Amino acid sequence: IHLHLSGGTLFHGGGWKNLQNIAVGKDFFTMNIRDFFGIPSYRVLDFYGMAEQTGIIFPDCECGYKHVPACAKIIIRNIQTLKPCGEGERGLIEVMSILPTSYYGQALLTEDTGRIIGWDGCPCGRRGVFFEILNRVERAEIRGCGDTFRVDHGR
Structure with missing residues (x-):
């Protein structure tokens, strides 16, 4: 089956946290979307975001980087000290937003x-901070917004 959606754009998000054993790379995923749907690779766009930070997403640009919207901020923090890292240094991603007001999600x-x-x-050509996601912290608890409160009922 091949769908002809060559005029379309595919916007996708969400990681492979719960599907690590079948995860594929970004280039492989994009190539298969292109082949199956006929959507050009430059219109297969990934975004970084999380349910805990309602309304904020960090979309890819055509160069493959994530851009920070005007109502948000990111800080890359040193994994050991939590002090802010410099440009190009790897660290934990802290996301900040002015949008959450009914819970502590800022x-x-x-x-x-x-x-x-x-x-x-x-x-x-976009202005502002641009960054890239590298990976998940080793031994981080594997969970997504859909299974945060998962209960094993013996099934």
Whole structure:
């Protein structure tokens, strides 16, 4: 089966945390979407986000970097000291947003690692901070928003 959606854009998010044994790389995923749906690779867009930070997503640009929206901020923190890292240094991603007001979701330290690539210098022309996700912290608890309160009922 091949669908012809060559005029479409595929916007996807969510990691492979609970599916590590069948995870595929970003390039492989994009190639298969292109082949199956006919959507050009440059219109297969990934975003980084989490349910705990309602309304904020960090989409890919056409150069493959994540961009921080105006109502959010990220800090890359040293894994050992939690002090802010410099440009290009790997560390834990902390996401901040002005949107959550009914719960303590304004600043969340994730178990994902990344690095800031730069400020205002992305080849795509967008201004502001742009960064990349590197991986999940080793031995981080594997869970997603759908199974945070999962209970084993003996099934």
